[in-house]
Amino acid sequence: MADVIIAGAGLAGSVSARVLAEKGAHVLVLEERSHIGGNCYDVLSPEGIRVHQYGPHLFHTSNEDVWDFLSRFTQWTPYEHKVKAHINGVNAPLPFNFNSLRVLFPPQEAQKFIDALLGHYAPNTKVAILELKQHPNPLLQKLADFVYEKVFVGYTAKQWGIRPEELDGAVTARVPVFVGEDDRYFNDTFQAVPKEGYAKLFENLLNHPNITLKLATPFVFDPASSMRVIYTGMLDRLFDYCYGELPYRSIHLExxxxxxIWFQDAATVNYPNDYDFTRITEFKHIHAAKSQKTVILKEFPCLHVKNKTEPYYPFFTQNAQALYACYANHAKQYPNLLLLGRLAEYKYYDMDDVVEKALQTATRVEK
Ligand SMILES: Cc1cc2nc3c(=O)[nH]c(=O)nc-3n(C[C@H](O)[C@H](O)[C@H](O)COP(=O)(O)OP(=O)(O)OC[C@H]3O[C@@H](n4cnc5c(N)ncnc54)[C@H](O)[C@@H]3O)c2cc1C
Structure with missing residues (x-):
């Protein structure tokens, strides 16, 4: 007999399962897919190249507790993610920095932008383009307009399926320009990928005598049951869409x-202004492989269609958040039902955020 049922074997479910099992609880994990790992799942391609089945996943955190916890279940390969944006026919580093200016502008013009930035901001800091747009120096305003137009507008419009003029100016203006030459996409203390892949990390997490895992087994909610449940799936689906469907963006992955041997000069190249896809990721940059071939992934964002596509990104619109609040309120009448993770909480979580939340939540649950 289980003490707790966990619906979903992604990070939220697997980390909670492990914490509870180590506290002595008997945990039944139900996963509707035929594999563990949720969206972090990876496989080896026939060429021996590790690919991330649901889009590129780069682990980064500054949270030592999260790092230490996961390090019990995997060794790591240090990895600092590099992203470029294809602009005016060339690939320029992102976040936008001095190197991007040197790639995109003639040397003298690039140096003028760099001097203007250094004249007003401390080296190795990030400045939001809204701040640059409002700066009295016309060169800095020009730079802000360039970054907004060339790096941000097209990408965001494709990603969210809206016209550029519909973009919320306040959100877009937070896009940073980096006052320096650091090309790393993330600045966290710990940046790495699991040495033997994410799937192995999950296998180790779930390998405990108190954990029973059932794959290809969807959890179905029984309102009359008093069993404790940690639910990590979609909340609208749990309650049979009684208030309507929560909107999500999805991605068609090719x-x-x-x-x-190599396709491109960075792990990920964004295409803000060309093509229907947003970005191309080449996995050999992330996990070294000796193959003479290479595997790439193109991401085509699309609207999520119930039972047809994967729900990836929740919408941040007021309507969507209000609808989620109806479901969250509805869930409150079931004190033994705990909602956890990106789907159940209708939130974008990075991997470290979800591990942190799962550690906190499962520690609070009595065994
Ligand atoms: C394209 C993309 C790229 C990303 N890249 C990064 C990155 O580089 N770095 C980073 O830190 N984060 C990244 N993330 C975020 C990361 O994927 C999430 O933080 C993480 O997957 C959240 O884990 P989760 O357990 O909440 O959800 P999931 O991974 O979605 O796991 C939920 C699991 O529950 C199962 N499930 C759902 N309903 C039921 C049910 N009724 N019964 C049984 N099982 C059910 C699902 O099949 C799934 O396996 C990315 C996300 C996306 C979409």
Whole structure:
């Protein structure tokens, strides 16, 4: 007999299961997919290249507790993610920094932008383009307009399926320009990928005598049951869409094996202004492989369609958040039902955030 049922074997479910099992609880994990790991799941391609089945996942955190906890279940390969944006026919580093200016502008013009930035801001800091837009120096205003137009507008419009003029100015203006030459996409203390892949990390997390895992087994809610449940799936679905569907963006993922050693000069290249896809990721940059071939992934954002596509990103609109609040309120009448993770909480969580939340939540649950 289980003490707790956990619906979902992604990070939220697997970390909670492990914490509870180590406290002595018997945990039954139900996962509707045929594999563990949720959206972090990875596999080896026939060429021996590790690919992330649901889009590229780069682990980064400054939370030592999260790092130490996961490090019990995997060794790591240090990895600092590099992203470029394809602008005016060339690939420029992101976040936008001095190197991006040097790639995109003639040397003298790039130096003028750099001097203007250094004249007003401390080295190695981030400045939001809203601040640059409002700066009295016309060069800095020009730079802000360039970054907004070339890096941000097209990408966000594709990602969220809206016209550029519908973008919320206040949100877009937070896009940073980096006053320096640091090309790393993340600045966290710990940046790495699991040495033997994410799937192995999950296998180790769930490998405990108190954990029973059932794959290809959807959890169905029984309102009359008093069993304690940690639910990490979609909340609208749990309650049979009684208030309507929560909107999500999805992504159509296209993997391609290319018959050459390297395809591009960075792990991820964003395409803000060309093509229907937002970005291309080449996995050999993330996990070293000896193959003469390479595997790339193109991401085509699309609207999520119930039972047809994967729900990836929740919407931040007021309507969507209000609808979620109805479901969250509805869930309150079931004190043994705990909602956890990106779907159940209708929130974008990075991996470290969800591990942190799962550690806190499962520690609070009595065994
Ligand atoms: C394209 C993309 C790229 C990302 N890249 C990064 C990155 O680089 N770095 C980073 O830190 N984060 C990244 N993330 C975020 C990361 O994927 C999430 O933080 C993490 O997956 C959240 O874990 P979770 O357990 O909440 O959800 P999930 O991983 O979605 O796991 C939920 C699990 O529950 C199962 N489930 C749902 N309903 C039921 C049910 N009724 N019964 C049984 N099982 C059910 C699902 O099948 C799934 O396996 C990315 C996300 C996306 C979409």
């Amino acid at each position: 993997f391609e094996t290319i018959n050459k």
